Amino acid sequence: MSKHIHILGICGTFMGSLAILAREKGFKVTGSDAAIYPPMSTYLQKQGIKIYQGYEPEVLELKPDHIIIGNTMRRGMAIIEKILDDNLSYSSGPKWLYEHILKDKFVIAIAGTHGKTTTTSLVCKMLDDAGFNPSFLIGGVMQDFGVSSRLTDSKYFVIEADEYDTAFFDKRSKFMHYHPDVLLINNLEFDHADIFENMDAILKQFHHLIRTLPAKTAIIYPEEVGAIKRLLEMGVWSKLLPSGKEKGVYVEAKKRDYSEFTIERKADALSIKWPLIGAHNAQNALHAYMIGKLLEIPDDSIQQSFFEFKGVKRRLECIFQNKTLSIYDDFAHHPTAVKETLLAVRAKSQRQGQSSDRVIAILEPRSNTMKMGVHKKELIDVLQYADEAWLYMNENALWKVDESSQSIGIYQHVCDIIEAFEKEMVKAQSNHTHFVIMSNGGFEGLHQKLCDRASEKV
Helix, strand or coil, X not given: CCCEXXXXXXXXXXXXXXXXHHHHCCCEEEEEECCCCCCHXXXXXXXXXXXXXXXXXHHHHHXXXXXXXXXXXXXXXXXXXXXXXXXXXXXXXXXXXXXXXXXXXXXXXXXXXXXXXXXXXXXXXXXXXXXXXXXXXXXXXXXXXXXXXXXXXXXEEXXXXXCCEEECCEEEEHHHHCCCCEEEECCCCCCCXXXXXXXXXXXXXXXXXXXXXXXXXXXXXXXXXXXXXXXXXXXXXXXXXXXXXXXXXXXXXCCCCCCEEEEXXXXXXXXXXXXXXXXXXXXXXXXXXXXXXXXXXXXXXXXXXXXXXXXXXXXXXXXXXXXXXXXXXXXXXXXXXXXXXXXXXXXXXXXXXXXXXXXXXXXXXXCHHHHHCCCHHHHHHHHHHCCEEEEECCCCCCCCHHHHCCCCCCEEEEEXXXXXXXXXXXXXXXXXXXXXXXXXXXXXXXHHHHHHHHHXXX
8 A cells, every 4th residue: 555645835836746756656645735726736636636725734744654744834733733743754855856767867957046936847858858857846847848846767857846845844945855966056146035034044945055055966066156156166176067159168149039049159159940039948958958968968959949849838928919919928026027027028029020029028027036026226227128018916915016116118007906907908009018927826816807808809
């Protein structure tokens, strides 16, 4: 009889993906969550994983052999106190993952503030096409695979390495448990203000990781990022593989929107044509390419993988398009990501040669850092890359737009009722309009509402 694990917080992206890996490993898996909703809930249920609503201690009557505790769980919750009082077997998800799966794998970890999910997905696609058949766990649904995790008999495992904390009993970043053989630090900025006091606190966690890496581990990173320079100056003992013009490996745009670019190398250049847009995505591709070359994947295989790459849901995904209107769904929840997203859409519209195109940013400041207003000035500044900015400021927002800027320089529409955006949409359309919806949550179904409204006008 297979051992039974029960996961608290199973509908989170990491825990849901972990649940699938555990089931593929042969464990009986059940779970609990306060918020049970598609697509993760239906995905898990299709895999035969039973989910219980809420965190009532009675679920422990299932008598699982082990309990995996998510980082949303806190002391004082009745189920946590019961687990501790009864001395039940428990661990964090990242620790369980290492002990049962990663310790036997060649681990490729993708870390950094932005681009983790896209880069991890691209690396998975590249390795799969080259015959590596990798296992993986990422923070989104890869359109090339249709899943966010899988377990194979390959020695290679690709993982999105999050710096968020592990559990109430382990305040280290999740990536401390992964022990990578290849570590990519894509970029580094201040984020997660709910758990990190400042940039130094983030650097401390990253350096905890670096101090655990053996000399044979390869660290890939962009040489020009100041925060990463500070990090490495704290001490590094592993092999460094930097990107950048001075280092002889970088990207050059062939089209303004970076749908075509070259990876410049000391001796020559590799031409890339792919369906993604934006300088930030080209940078993601550069670092994926560097991982590919480390594993000796041929250039033509990498080119073909990038050309066929379908991307990740909710990462600048075009969810509606007709002759006069495009609607994009993007996960951006940091000023830098918002800026890069808007610049990418702007470049695409200019590439199409339609000077009258308008870009409208529709933003839900939903992450803990955004709700706290930590980046409010920077956010207001970057929204000026759009022609109009619509902000959803409901009761969860702890700041007001007018406190940050007396004049944003563009038309702004701030509301706390979703239906107001639908009315604005009808008024806003011109010859061609790009609506860019940015949120790391569901935005109360706004994506589908705007698509439905747009379909009515076809």
